[in-house]
Amino acid sequence: MIRFFIAVLAFVTLTGAAQAEIKIREVTSPGGITAWLVEQHSIPFTALEIRFKGGASLDAPGKRGEINLMTALLEEGAADMDSRAFSAARDSLAASYEFDAYDDAVSISARFLSENRDQAVDLLRLALQQPRFDPDAIERVRGQVLSNIRSDLKDPNKIAARVFDRLAFGEHPYASSYNGTPESVAALTRDDMFAAKDRVMARDRLYVSAVGDITPEALGALLDRLLGGLPATGAPMPHQAPFNLTGGVTVVPFDTPQSVVVFGEKGIKRDDPDFFAAYVMNQILGGSGFQSRLMREVREKRGLTYGVYSYLVPKDYAEVFMGQVASANDKVGQALQVIRDQWERLARDGVTAKELADAKTYMTGAYPLRFDGNGPIANIMVGMQMQDLPIDYIATRNAKVEAVTLEDIRRVASRLVKPEDLRFVVVGQPEDVTVQN
Amino acid sequence: MRLLNRIFGLFAIIWAIVPGAVLADDVSAFTLKNGLQIVVIEDHRAPVVVHMVWYRAGAADEDPGVSGIAHFLEHLMFKATDNMKSGQLSATVAANGGSDNAFTTQDYTAYFQRVAADRLDLMMTMEADRMRHLKLTEDDIRTERQVIIEERNMRIENDPGALFSEQRIAAQFLNSPYGTPVIGWKHEMEALSRADALAFYRKFYAPNDAVLVVAGDVDPARVLEMAKSHYGPLAPTPDLPERARPQEPPQTAARRLTFRDPRVAQPYVMRTYLAPERNAGDQKEAAALFLLAQLFGANSATSLLGQKLQFEKKIAVYSSAFYSDVSLDPSTFGMVVVPRDGVSLKEAEAAMDDVIAGFLKDGIDKDEFARLKMQLRADAIYGKDDVQALARRYGAALTSGLTVADVQAWPDILQAVTEDDVMQAAARVFDRRHSVTGWLEKPLFQEVTQ
Numbered sequence: 040m041i042r043f044f045i046a047v048l049a050f051v052t053l054t055g056a057a058q059a060e061i062k063i064r065e066v067t068s069p070g071g072i073t074a075w076l077v078e079q080h081s082i083p084f085t086a087l088e089i090r091f092k093g094g095a096s097l098d099a100p101g102k103r104g105e106i107n108l109m110t111a112l113l114e115e116g117a118a119d120m121d122s123r124a125f126s127a128a129r130d131s132l133a134a135s136y137e138f139d140a141y142d143d144a145v146s147i148s149a150r151f152l153s154e155n156r157d158q159a160v161d162l163l164r165l166a167l168q169q170p171r172f173d174p175d176a177i178e179r180v181r182g183q184v185l186s187n188i189r190s191d192l193k194d195p196n197k198i199a200a201r202v203f204d205r206l207a208f209g210e211h212p213y214a215s216s217y218n219g220t221p222e223s224v225a226a227l228t229r230d231d232m233f234a235a236k237d238r239v240m241a242r243d244r245l246y247v248s249a250v251g252d253i254t255p256e257a258l259g260a261l262l263d264r265l266l267g268g269l270p271a272t273g274a275p276m277p278h279q280a281p282f283n284l285t286g287g288v289t290v291v292p293f294d295t296p297q298s299v300v301v302f303g304e305k306g307i308k309r310d311d312p313d314f315f316a317a318y319v320m321n322q323i324l325g326g327s328g329f330q331s332r333l334m335r336e337v338r339e340k341r342g343l344t345y346g347v348y349s350y351l352v353p354k355d356y357a358e359v360f361m362g363q364v365a366s367a368n369d370k371v372g373q374a375l376q377v378i379r380d381q382w383e384r385l386a387r388d389g390v391t392a393k394e395l396a397d398a399k400t401y402m403t404g405a406y407p408l409r410f411d412g413n414g415p416i417a418n419i420m421v422g423m424q425m426q427d428l429p430i431d432y433i434a435t436r437n438a439k440v441e442a443v444t445l446e447d448i449r450r451v452a453s454r455l456v457k458p459e460d461l462r463f464v465v466v467g468q469p470e471d472v473t474v475q476n
Numbered sequence: 477m478r479l480l481n482r483i484f485g486l487f488a489i490i491w492a493i494v495p496g497a498v499l500a501d502d503v504s505a506f507t508l509k510n511g512l513q514i515v516v517i518e519d520h521r522a523p524v525v526v527h528m529v530w531y532r533a534g535a536a537d538e539d540p541g542v543s544g545i546a547h548f549l550e551h552l553m554f555k556a557t558d559n560m561k562s563g564q565l566s567a568t569v570a571a572n573g574g575s576d577n578a579f580t581t582q583d584y585t586a587y588f589q590r591v592a593a594d595r596l597d598l599m600m601t602m603e604a605d606r607m608r609h610l611k612l613t614e615d616d617i618r619t620e621r622q623v624i625i626e627e628r629n630m631r632i633e634n635d636p637g638a639l640f641s642e643q644r645i646a647a648q649f650l651n652s653p654y655g656t657p658v659i660g661w662k663h664e665m666e667a668l669s670r671a672d673a674l675a676f677y678r679k680f681y682a683p684n685d686a687v688l689v690v691a692g693d694v695d696p697a698r699v700l701e702m703a704k705s706h707y708g709p710l711a712p713t714p715d716l717p718e719r720a721r722p723q724e725p726p727q728t729a730a731r732r733l734t735f736r737d738p739r740v741a742q743p744y745v746m747r748t749y750l751a752p753e754r755n756a757g758d759q760k761e762a763a764a765l766f767l768l769a770q771l772f773g774a775n776s777a778t779s780l781l782g783q784k785l786q787f788e789k790k791i792a793v794y795s796s797a798f799y800s801d802v803s804l805d806p807s808t809f810g811m812v813v814v815p816r817d818g819v820s821l822k823e824a825e826a827a828m829d830d831v832i833a834g835f836l837k838d839g840i841d842k843d844e845f846a847r848l849k850m851q852l853r854a855d856a857i858y859g860k861d862d863v864q865a866l867a868r869r870y871g872a873a874l875t876s877g878l879t880v881a882d883v884q885a886w887p888d889i890l891q892a893v894t895e896d897d898v899m900q901a902a903a904r905v906f907d908r909r910h911s912v913t914g915w916l917e918k919p920l921f922q923e924v925t926q
Contacts, residue, residue, distance in 0.1 A: 079521065081521065084857055114777075115777075123777050127844075130847040132850075133855075152854055179787070182793045182817070185817065189742055190742050295634050296634065297630060329566045329567075341619065342620065342621070343622070344623070345623055370626075401571065404572055404592060405574070407592070408522075408574070408591070408592065411521070412861045413861050
């Protein structure tokens with residue numbers, strides 16, 4: 040009886056998806072800075088997301104790691120406050136600021152209470168506009184970065200990702216870690232920190248979103264106060280990366296019981312007309328959850344791994360279609376064969392109508408569930424702006440998923456899914472894996 | 477800067493309960509006749525619901541010799557039931573645009589789905605079904621056992637910090653089952669059987685051993701009706717025993733260990749002390765320890781360890797203190813120091829001991845204490861933005877010996893803690909006889925490999 044009940048419900052619910060009502064408003068400050076805002080006054084705080092495009096890929100030549108180190112130092116003292124005074128001031132306000140560098144952006148995530156918003160914003164302004172980069176703070180944080188770099192050199196996941204990037208991206212910054220190398224980080228100076236900040240933290244690459252207990256007028260004033268004093272322009276943006284990856288298998292010997300594998304080939308740009316077809320196709324092949332072909336074949340049927348995934352990585356200056364898996368050294372060869380077979384099957388046969396329908400139901404139903412808090416909504420909105428999506432994108436996105444046809448997937452599969460171009464980077468002591476350069 | 481968190485990943489998986497405070501608003505609680513406890517948390521900002529079933533059964537409730545069975549069963553719960561095919565539950569959740577997963581700790585096993593609020597009834601249908609009607613085949617066992625062994629490979633065997641943690645925690649607990657890893661010892665995992673899984677399932681997976689937490693865009697009265705119709709008919713396990721696990725004897729000797737592995741890139745020293753946990757109606761000592769952990773290691777720039785070791789002595793790249801407040805049995809208070817290049821673990825440990833001694837002598841910085849109280853107050857506001865985290869907080873507490881009232885009283889108890897309370901709790905907890913000190917380092921001489 041219950042079985043019947045479940046089957047009926049699952050079928051009936053194919054049509055209805057939760058509709059999150061997100062009212063985004065574009066706010067332009069008196070000084071000309073724009074931001075996207077969702078007002079949400081039920082909880083007395085605001086989540087603010089700030090991005091500077093270009094990110095760590097704007098490291099000056101020979102100074103790999105400077106933007107990462109600079110970003111980490113923004114919370115280490117500003118104006119007349121040293122690091123500890125700055126932290127104490129922030130904690131007194133119960134505000135939080137997070138500063139992170141990535142390949143394509145420097146990211147600042149702030150949240151602050153309504154009761155002391157002005158003070159919290161003023162303190163953040165000092166960090167953004169008058170950081171001290173004190174020598175003792177530089178040395179302390181440099182030590183942390185060097186420790187991270189050392190750890191990455193012995194982490195099989197990091198080793199695999201690094202070798203993959205090196206094979207793919209030639210001389211582009213993407214080919215190396217934005218942490219830098221022990222040598223490049225050791226050579227960074229205090230002057231480099233000021234220069235790095237001006238390269239990346241400029242208004243011509245700035246994106247802002249806010250969600251929470253704040254009005255458009257208050258946000259406008261906040262934007263000017265917080266960001267108006269930054270330089271108008273920064274360094275020229277990075278160039279397109281080459282894509283040098285070829286099909287084959289690279290083995291990096293590393294004495295550990297489970298081999299870690301990163302694999303991939305050329306991907307697709309976010310603004311490509313076929314992006315959505317590729318996105319749906321990837322969901323079927325190796326997307327999140329337990330339903331993907333890779334998860335079913337490698338984990339559920341054969342128990343060869345705990346997790347196997349594929350994903351599209353449309354970076355700003357390169358596109359990759361990649362995946363990862365980890366398997367015991369004596370099983371990884373078998374796991375790679377199953378993955379290759381799935382790549383071939385997708386290239387040859389495409390997907391079935393049922394797989395396509397299931398993927399669409401999942402993706403269109405899951406999308407509204409992302410908008411479940413001020414922080415997550417702010418994060419999504421700043422990402423939309425960086426990808427140059429229109430402000431009404433949320434309302435149209437599911438229709439783009441629904442519009443994907445079997446023919447679209449066949450077309451994009453024949454363009455993207457090329458078993459002969461797939462490169463596996465295996466870190467471990469794999470048995471039954473043959474190196475193919 | 478949030479660095480080096482990765483190396484403590486295992487610790488987080490096994491122990492982490494998001495600390496903080498909650499408001500009592502928008503929380504309703506019920507109990508069904510068959511013993512199922514229900515907590516409903518309302519948040520109407522988005523049409524989303526989180527549906528969770530928590531069992532008062534974790535790794536520490538396993539019988540000796542079958543370590544990992546609680547976690548193995550968690551995996552097997554996604555196989556067939558009398559009414560669903562293997563994998564059907566997850567497939568149905570996905571077909572409704574939702575996501576689902578599960579997690580196991582020493583004290584509980586929990587299953588959850590996150591889905592559009594109008595799909596709650598379907599989630600309850602399926603979750604109630606697998607509470608009592610799981611059907612396992614030998615083939616499920618063989619395949620899924622490989623999966624958990626690969627999970628162990630990924631989380632533990634491939635990570636020297638995780639292997640080190642296992643050894644430290646085993647040394648910390650002389651008699652408590654907390655000394656056995658949640659995922660299981662590898663040799664016992666390899667022998668886990670269908671009969672082992674079903675024995676654990678039949679004993680613990682029952683409405684009188686479970687807590688249902690529903691959070692999101694829901695009406696509590698409607699949730700109660702729905703729960704009655706789906707979970708209400710399930711039979712409780714008769715004579716479910718009290719959760720009385722082996723308790724620690726007096727710990728009378730400090731323990732030390734050194735774990736060496738060629739894969740260690742960054743050595744560190746970690747010390748844990750046996751510590752009391754939050755108990756129903758009795759959370760004051762735990763609240764003082766919670767504040768003590770914050771004072772010692774919440775933030776590297778303002779906390780004691782960070783100030784002394786990273787700023788003043790400049791001997792550490794990272795330091796932190798941690799305390800597991802939500803736990804059925806006594807837990808641990810700990811600290812870690814990651815030395816700078818060129819500083820030995822011996823020096824790092826001595827410096828850590830100096831910080832403890834200095835604190836016991838000099839007391840608490842009043843400004844820092846006030847800032848901490850302010851941040852805890854703010855957590856009640858920020859916390860309302862993440863209803864799933866709130867749901868987890870209630871589920872974890874209610875399966876770790878606490879009540880809804882205890883969860884709701886916790887913020888006020890934290891605010892009421894005095895500096896004197898913290899000093900007294902510190903004097904009690906920093907007893908070396910109750911401690912384990914571990915060094916993680918590279919081998920003394922690198923072995924020659926071909």
